Amino acid sequence: MITKRLGPAGKVRVTFSLPSALWADTIYLVGDFNGWNRHATPLRATEHGWMITLDLEAGRTYQYRYLINDNEWHNDWNADGYAPNPYGGDNSVVDTTIFAELTKEDTRAVGEPHTPSIPHIQSRLRLISTG
Template sequence: MLKKQYLKTRPTCKVTFRISKDAAGSARNIYLVGEFNDWDAQATPMTPLKNGEFTTLLELDTSQSEYQFRYLYDGNHWENDWEADGYALNGVDGENSIVRV
């Protein structure tokens, strides 16, 4: 799930990425990986919550209208955000999620 908050003082959108307990399943750790962190699989760990969800907050520059991303579960399983703003073929194994800012 994506939640957006646009800042009035600068060209930035705060985006909260959240994975539900059902979507997280038995994952022990989940990383947010995408264009905003140069597809670095270790750059953006998500925080596990007591209720079984995972979340993280990023500030994205609105000069780029959209960013592709995916979630990496336990270092070996890729998932999309099925409530993303869109999807794009990634040329590797299917699609990437898109967040539009």
């Protein structure tokens, strides 16, 4: 599962998580945001499940997969989408494009007579989180 929220300037804070019921010694998040490095981004086991949070650039889509115990590739079945990979399967996709629009809107508002209200931004984010 993925959850997204506005991060630091131009970034989206994305949390990738898997259920705690999933048995594994190690789980890594592998994708184009880390050069498909199989060991660069480990998820950590918590009482709420396996998780990691990354700050990704707004306005992009990223492909990724989970590598469990160094030999099992899994998709995120709650991803924003899927893209074919060169190995005959699919990669999961996380989409941060809507956040680029929010970031631009917030930047334009600085110094202008009308600044978007917090409820306006929250309603836009609610639309993002519900898909």
